[in-house]
Amino acid sequence: VNAARAAPAHELPVRVYFEDTDAGGIVYHANYLRFAERARTEFMRSVGYDHRRLADEHGLLFAVARADMAFVTPARLDDLLLVRTRVVRMGGVRLELDQQVWREEARVAQIGITLALVDTESLRPKRMPEALRQHFATALGEPAAPP
Amino acid sequence: VNAARAAPAHELPVRVYFEDTDAGGIVYHANYLRFAERARTEFMRSVGYDHRRLADEHGLLFAVARADMAFVTPARLDDLLLVRTRVVRMGGVRLELDQQVWREEARVAQIGITLALVDTESLRPKRMPEALRQHFATALGEPAAPP
Amino acid sequence: VNAARAAPAHELPVRVYFEDTDAGGIVYHANYLRFAERARTEFMRSVGYDHRRLADEHGLLFAVARADMAFVTPARLDDLLLVRTRVVRMGGVRLELDQQVWREEARVAQIGITLALVDTESLRPKRMPEALRQHFATALGEPAAPP
């Protein structure tokens, strides 16, 4: 059993507009990071935390520490994509996510994201309160056994 | 009676993500043009035409010829905005739209857009077939009397 | 004599990259606002003020209040554009600029910009200190007689 795959996934539909494409006729590669960030934001919002609440109540911000991207199939104008997001690992200061972009049965992009929790003012690493970590771990679907 | 105001409006909700903001803490002004273009695209899709169909069946593309923007109230991260789009005038080669961005009762931005119909290959002005113009005029809600 | 044309202009070369284009094969219209803002920033820097200095010393930020854009000739990947910026009018709280985008002898876009001076914290209108206004008026080339 693959724990990471067993975790529930969040899904966000994303439509491709002109703003997302480039002169090659396809989605500009950097824009998949925008789609992935929208999906993470909605994932967090779905469990009760938008950016403001996390900042106001805890002085915390999720900063992107790493992004590893593979571009598999080009997406085009008017395409309706689906961003599937899963938690791979959640610690007190790091959150690892697996984000996949699909167009129906075709995988478009595969994105591994590592977020680091930082203080909103200093931008230095800051540990999540344990109660908040528990809430996220349960709500976002942390794998039972870290892979 | 103001004919333009009487025309039905299309409404598209738009969420503000980090990608849309700048270091001033507000939505970067150019991004309202992205929101407006998403709204126009969905307006057209709602009456049966996405960009591909218009290109494939008629060799036509709506190019932005003019944009006149007033920025009224700043929008911020996590805001849920509403883009309201109305047809002001529709000719055979030009389409004028009024697009307003609202956050609840606050007007955020006011955008007047003039689109020019162009050939997808040459990018030169090209007249819309009359049947298509009639379809759009009816479906998009052209004011009975041009203002 | 046209005072606005007589004012000295600032020129910034801008190269068109994939990021600037869309699936129509041309520069995405909203991106001319990015080019224009780069040009304004370099114009201000050329007379001694980057955004940080203006914020740190005076608590001031130039916010875009209006933008009126006409798209004349499409620009394409690899094009080398020139953004020409002139002051049209400078008051204590408003700054009007004429910004034109050229590709050699072809006008690509014409952009009229109105900036409003605002407080960096409240984002409310704030008057420029007279000494600073004089500095900018002289250095940026305010027309002798407002048009």
Add this chain to the structure above:
Amino acid sequence: VNAARAAPAHELPVRVYFEDTDAGGIVYHANYLRFAERARTEFMRSVGYDHRRLADEHGLLFAVARADMAFVTPARLDDLLLVRTRVVRMGGVRLELDQQVWREEARVAQIGITLALVDTESLRPKRMPEALRQHFATALGEPAAPP
């Protein structure tokens, strides 16, 4: 001796504008991919090939196949960054690059990029003519011994 480090590097200065930042006050992570792509484009241009020439003469396009990014130090508005680009490996259909973003002595971001040569029409993999590969290998500074 590290061959990859011994290869000559291309350097492109990049100024941070409002368009590049987000409400966290720092450069939005996806935008480093834009900076990196500008640097690659100028690197290629410096050895005689812009996108158009590669497309017109060879029907070739460099598509981004992989991007692995580590964000080390946040960059901010008005910062002057330097993008340093080196060839790590060059084959007939793949090109691997090491791209680093620096602000003076501080490393801001580390980006590994794999480009795949594709046909401009089909977007399918297409081999570089050997003469062109030799030209690029010499001019771009392929390491003598692949790492």
